[in-house]
Amino acid sequence: MNLHVGLTDFLVVSAILFSLGIYGVVTRKNAIMVLMGIELILNSANLNFVAFTRFGLMNLTGQVIALFVIILAAAEAAILLAIVLNIHQQLDTVNVDEVDKLKN
Amino acid sequence: MAQTIYQSFSYILPETILAIFFVLTLLTAIVGKRRSKYLPAYMALLGFVIAGIFVFNQIGTDELVFSGMYAVDPFSWFFKIIFLVAGILIILFSLQSRELEAASTKYAEYFSLIISLTIGAFFMAGSTNLLMMYLSLELVSISSYILSGFTKESARADEASLKYVIYGAFSSGLMLYGISLLYGMTGETNLYAFNQAIAMGGIQKITLLIAIVLILVGLGYKISAVPFHFWTPDVYEGAPITVTAFLSVTSKAAGFAMLIRFFKIGFIDVAAQPVVAGMWEIFRGFRWTDIIAALSVLTMTVGNLVALWQSNIKRLLAYSSIAHAGYILMGFVTLSDQGISAMLMYFVAYLLMNLGAFYVVMLVANKYHTENIDDYKGLGYRSPYVAFALTVFLFSLTGIPPTFGFIGKFYLFAALIHTNYIWLAIVGVLNSVVSLYYYLKVVKNMYLQQPVETSRVSFDFGTNLLMTLLVVPNILLMLYFSPVLAWAQNSVTMFGIR
Numbered sequence: 001m002n003l004h005v006g007l008t009d010f011l012v013v014s015a016i017l018f019s020l021g022i023y024g025v026v027t028r029k030n031a032i033m034v035l036m037g038i039e040l041i042l043n044s045a046n047l048n049f050v051a052f053t054r055f056g057l058m059n060l061t062g063q064v065i066a067l068f069v070i071i072l073a074a075a076e077a078a079i080l081l082a083i084v085l086n087i088h089q090q091l092d093t094v095n096v097d098e099v100d101k102l103k104n
Numbered sequence: 105m106a107q108t109i110y111q112s113f114s115y116i117l118p119e120t121i122l123a124i125f126f127v128l129t130l131l132t133a134i135v136g137k138r139r140s141k142y143l144p145a146y147m148a149l150l151g152f153v154i155a156g157i158f159v160f161n162q163i164g165t166d167e168l169v170f171s172g173m174y175a176v177d178p179f180s181w182f183f184k185i186i187f188l189v190a191g192i193l194i195i196l197f198s199l200q201s202r203e204l205e206a207a208s209t210k211y212a213e214y215f216s217l218i219i220s221l222t223i224g225a226f227f228m229a230g231s232t233n234l235l236m237m238y239l240s241l242e243l244v245s246i247s248s249y250i251l252s253g254f255t256k257e258s259a260r261a262d263e264a265s266l267k268y269v270i271y272g273a274f275s276s277g278l279m280l281y282g283i284s285l286l287y288g289m290t291g292e293t294n295l296y297a298f299n300q301a302i303a304m305g306g307i308q309k310i311t312l313l314i315a316i317v318l319i320l321v322g323l324g325y326k327i328s329a330v331p332f333h334f335w336t337p338d339v340y341e342g343a344p345i346t347v348t349a350f351l352s353v354t355s356k357a358a359g360f361a362m363l364i365r366f367f368k369i370g371f372i373d374v375a376a377q378p379v380v381a382g383m384w385e386i387f388r389g390f391r392w393t394d395i396i397a398a399l400s401v402l403t404m405t406v407g408n409l410v411a412l413w414q415s416n417i418k419r420l421l422a423y424s425s426i427a428h429a430g431y432i433l434m435g436f437v438t439l440s441d442q443g444i445s446a447m448l449m450y451f452v453a454y455l456l457m458n459l460g461a462f463y464v465v466m467l468v469a470n471k472y473h474t475e476n477i478d479d480y481k482g483l484g485y486r487s488p489y490v491a492f493a494l495t496v497f498l499f500s501l502t503g504i505p506p507t508f509g510f511i512g513k514f515y516l517f518a519a520l521i522h523t524n525y526i527w528l529a530i531v532g533v534l535n536s537v538v539s540l541y542y543y544l545k546v547v548k549n550m551y552l553q554q555p556v557e558t559s560r561v562s563f564d565f566g567t568n569l570l571m572t573l574l575v576v577p578n579i580l581l582m583l584y585f586s587p588v589l590a591w592a593q594n595s596v597t598m599f600g601i602r
Contacts (some may be wrong), residue, residue, distance in 0.1 A: 003419055017305055021277070023308065025270075025274050031270070034270055034274075037274075038270075038273045038274055038277050038378075039305070041274070041277035041278065041280075041281060042250055042277050042280060043371040044281060044528070045277070045280040045283070045284040046284075047155060048285065048288060051283050052287060052288040052291075056288075056291070057291040059291070061220050061235075061287070061293055062284075062287060064235075065235050065284075065287070065293070068238075068239060069234060069238075069280060070291075072238075072239070072491075074240050075197050075246060076242070076246065076269075076432035079246055079250065080249075080270075080273060082270050082475060083253055083262070083265050084266070086253070086256050086262055086359075086497065087262050087263075087266055087564050090256070090257070090259055091259060091262065091263075091264050096266065096270065098268075099261060099262075099263045099266055100263070101263055102260060102263055102264070102337075102338045102341050103338075104567065
């Protein structure tokens with residue numbers, strides 16, 4: 001049995017993560033869970049970058065991009081959490097479906 | 105000619121100046137009085153003016169800096185001027201905004217975020233590298249998430265920022281996945297190298313299509329093109345008016361700049377003549393521009409049709425700005441120099457008319473405390489000059505002469521007819537007719553309906569002066585548009601494209 005882990009395996013895992021992320025964003029009502037879905041999407045892209053760099057391509061660009069993305073993901077999470085915290089204080093809910101006053 | 109890293113720094117002086125003033129504006133919070141809005145506002149204005157001087161010095165520059173990550177060329181120069189003018193006008197508007205006084209202890213943060221959004225927009229207009237594209241897009245996004253929820257005691261603004269950040273983070277995540285696929289296929293992050301990699305062939309068409317569609321999600325979200333527009337009405341209605349106006353111009357123009365550069369550099373067969381025919385097909389007979397044409401038709405039709413039912417003027421202008429994204433995309437479908445220059449010219453018109461319209465909406469909200477279109481009844485009698493100005497801006501948005509909006513639309517349609525996209529031009533004209541209905545509804549309310557109250561409401565001299573500064577170019581440029589046309593035609597040059 002061949003147990004060698006190659007590029008395809010990483011891509012499959014990242015595709016699964018990506019799909020789970022989209023599923024999470026679309027189905028979850030809780031803003032924090034939506035954020036976790038978004039994090040999954042970002043990390044699936046990160047896995048892609050690192051895997052492509054490790055197998056196949058000779059330069060280190062992908063790994064550098066992954067570092068940048070990690071930092072950005074942290075910044076985005078900070079902003080989203082701050083906004084959700086404020087929503088919780090003002091409207092007393094973190095359910096994204098209940099925040100819908102702006103409709104005619 | 106490519107520059108070394110050390111030499112490159114001299115080419116990003118405007119961005120550096122803005123970054124310095126970002127910090128300085130933020131520092132005014134601890135030096136000046138906490139509630140004073142003038143100190144941070146003047147600091148930010150000073151930053152914009154100094155950056156503007158350095159931008160003007162870059163006229164005619166055509167260089168690729170930082171190892172091919174960032175282009176300083178006439179194309180990005182054009183957009184930088186747009187961003188600077190928009191930023192300065194927004195700062196002046198913000199000084200008069202009632203709404204922002206709810207967050208009066210945070211003026212320093214507010215003005216510094218306006219600067220940081222502008223820096224992001226600068227980098228978006230010039231980035232020629234997938235990583236740079238993503239980073240600058242996020243800089244704009246993150247600044248605008250905070251700005252849209254800036255008056256955080258207002259439930260409307262909270263909801264706007266929550267919706268904005270969720271849609272925004274989701275679509276930029278999709279875009280990042282698309283970028284990772286592109287990187288995997290070509291091994292390159294540079295758009296020029298990417299073009300060569302496609303030219304050499306051996307790239308899976310299906311994967312490329314998926315990657316590009318995912319990237320289009322991110323860009324389409326920024327320009328609020330239709331399948332990705334759901335955040336726009338809510339954010340535009342909920343955010344403070346000054347922020348709405350800023351997002352509708354700067355953030356949208358930056359998205360368009362990036363979209364144009366991405367496709368124009370990445371996907372055009374440089375060897376082909378004329379360049380229009382040189383865009384690669386995805387499959388036989390199916391070109392990238394077909395996707396854009398579909399987006400454009402959807403965007404303007406949905407934007408205009410939904411705008412018909414709106415009763416809140418900010419929401420109406422939000423749908424109108426979606427429709428305008430559709431019109432501007434029409435110019436992109438042609439991909440010809442004529443089409444791109446028509447788009448650029450439309451941005452000048454869009455800047456003047458849209459900021460003007462939002463300015464009037466803000467003034468009315470300040471004095472009349474309403475954003476409802478029904479409450480605009482009799483505005484023509486109560487505040488004649490404001491009503492006249494709004495009429496000019498709305499005519500300009502519709503594209504009726506004698507306003508600059510007419511010239512902008514005219515050149516877009518001319519470019520389409522020139523490249524045989526006559527069906528698209530017809531759709532565009534029909535859409536303009538539809539838009540006439542809801543713009544004129546506001547004008548009708550102002551002049552033909554009797555007001556409930558009849559007392560006059562007047563505005564101070566500075567307000568009228570600023571409004572005149574927006575009204576005059578809207579009319580004057582209709583009569584004397586050749587300098588703008590020449591400027592737009594000279595600005596289609598991107599580094600490496602001819």
